[in-house]
Amino acid sequence: MSQWSFVLAAYGVVIFVTIILLLASWRAMRRAEADAAAPRR
Amino acid sequence: MHAFANPARFLKIARPATAWLLALGLVLVVAGIAGGLLVTPPDYLQGETVRILYIHVPAAWLGMAGWGAIAAASISQIVWRHPLGAIAGRAVAVPGATFAGLCLATGSIWGRPTWGTWWEWDGRLTSMLVLFFLYLGYIGLAAAERERGGEGRMAALFGLVGAVNLPIIHYSVLWWRTLHQGQSISLAGGSSIAPELLWPLPLTMIGFTALFAAVALMRMRTELARVKLEARLRRSAAE
Numbered sequence: 001m002s003q004w005s006f007v008l009a010a011y012g013v014v015i016f017v018t019i020i021l022l023l024a025s026w027r028a029m030r031r032a033e034a035d036a037a038a039p040r041r
Numbered sequence: 042m043h044a045f046a047n048p049a050r051f052l053k054i055a056r057p058a059t060a061w062l063l064a065l066g067l068v069l070v071v072a073g074i075a076g077g078l079l080v081t082p083p084d085y086l087q088g089e090t091v092r093i094l095y096i097h098v099p100a101a102w103l104g105m106a107g108w109g110a111i112a113a114a115s116i117s118q119i120v121w122r123h124p125l126g127a128i129a130g131r132a133v134a135v136p137g138a139t140f141a142g143l144c145l146a147t148g149s150i151w152g153r154p155t156w157g158t159w160w161e162w163d164g165r166l167t168s169m170l171v172l173f174f175l176y177l178g179y180i181g182l183a184a185a186e187r188e189r190g191g192e193g194r195m196a197a198l199f200g201l202v203g204a205v206n207l208p209i210i211h212y213s214v215l216w217w218r219t220l221h222q223g224q225s226i227s228l229a230g231g232s233s234i235a236p237e238l239l240w241p242l243p244l245t246m247i248g249f250t251a252l253f254a255a256v257a258l259m260r261m262r263t264e265l266a267r268v269k270l271e272a273r274l275r276r277s278a279a280e
Binding site for chain 2: 001002003004006007009010011013014015017018021022025026028029032033035036037
């Protein structure tokens, strides 16, 4: 394997995992804040 | 720090800070990755694989800084009974574990073409793996305590005791001269890396740190919103 394969694999893992972490945190926050702000029934 | 003991006051700052940290982090990380992949030259010895440095070093720093933040939150919880201490510790643990895992993964991917092995039971690698397992233990313990309605004091004690691993990781390359290279960048003593190779590193270091802080703030806001909702449900059930 060429050196670039290792470089791209490392960057791919970091970028993928960081995006998942950001999106999951954002989604959970938006959902929790919307639930907490919802009018009482 | 007690100025932020009031969650409403904390949220007033955390809401705009989340957006600013996200924007700053994304800009710096994209610039640093573009510079590291497209602009810097290959190293005379390592070749192209030196580019993994720009993501491996921030991941290692954040894996360790995350546990430093857990230890600080644990002290604030145990000593001053800061109401946000346990929430901050739990919020930092998941991104901390993520970046500790990314440090191990990128180090392993770099090690294969450079050292000829994916893994070696070297002092630095092993102490970093121990940190990753400490994170998993902390996350499990904190979640179990929260589920039982506890204050999270056991998790805070675990967070403090686990901090003993941080100097071990830092000095491992001096104490056990095995495979991992020694320190090549120091805040006080400069760097042994050529400037034309080094410049994207501060961008990714600051950028990933900003993203880490944004994730920690988002997770704290999530937890505070859940606490608010649970309190409202309890009041409704009591009425």
